[in-house]
Amino acid sequence: MAMSNTSEGLNWNLILGIGLVLMLLTAFSLPSLVVFSVGLLPTGVALIIDRSDQRTGTFCVGGMNLCGVFPYVMKLWTGKHTLTAAMEIISDVLSLLIMYGAAGFGWMIFLTIPPVIATFLSIIAQTRVKVLRATQQEIIVAWGPEVANAKQTDTDRDASSSNEG
Numbered sequence: 001m002a003m004s005n006t007s008e009g010l011n012w013n014l015i016l017g018i019g020l021v022l023m024l025l026t027a028f029s030l031p032s033l034v035v036f037s038v039g040l041l042p043t044g045v046a047l048i049i050d051r052s053d054q055r056t057g058t059f060c061v062g063g064m065n066l067c068g069v070f071p072y073v074m075k076l077w078t079g080k081h082t083l084t085a086a087m088e089i090i091s092d093v094l095s096l097l098i099m100y101g102a103a104g105f106g107w108m109i110f111l112t113i114p115p116v117i118a119t120f121l122s123i124i125a126q127t128r129v130k131v132l133r134a135t136q137q138e139i140i141v142a143w144g145p146e147v148a149n150a151k152q153t154d155t156d157r158d159a160s161s162s163n164e165g
Contacts, residue, residue, distance in 0.1 A: 031076055031086035038090040039069035042103030061106035068102025 025033040043062040050057035072089045079085060089095050140148050 029081070031081055031083050032073055034083065034086040035073055035076055035089055036069065038096075039072065039099040040065055042100055042106075046103075046107075057107075057110045060110040061103050064106030064109065065099065065103035068099040072099070 022033070025036070040062070043058065043065045046058045046061035047055070072095050076085055076089060136148070
């Protein structure tokens with residue numbers, strides 16, 4: 001039997017990959033790690049809360065949250081790359097509002113878009129049913145009402161075959 005990389009719901013490849021990235025960031029870019037750690041807290045919460053197989057909530061919140069954090073990390077990378085500069089960024093209320101607001105917008109997208117798409121698909125399906133019913137009526141007019149009841153059960157087939165023989 002082959003060993004799976006998941007044990008009790010944990011994806012060990014993902015955990016090891018995140019651990020490797022954290023070790024590299026700690027060794028080479030501690031100020032960036034500080035900004036990422038504080039800024040991406042909503043993504044961590046989404047990762048813990050989202051139990052779906054595809055983790056769509058985590059990806060939606062994480063993507064928007066990363067969009068909110070990225071400008072401040074770029075500011076850090078292009079300017080002074082020190083712990084003091086990182087602390088200034090994470091202690092600024094406006095920067096935290098933008099980072100967490102972007103994550104909140106990701107939650108809004110995650111919670112509102114699927115019902116909108118489901119409604120849209122339902123309307124498309126209802127329209128398709130109307131078209132098929134109209135086509136069915138045209139066929140009934142052309143071929144007669146017998147074609148509407150063309151579905152036979154096994155009992156009907158047995159009775160018709162015994163009458164023929």
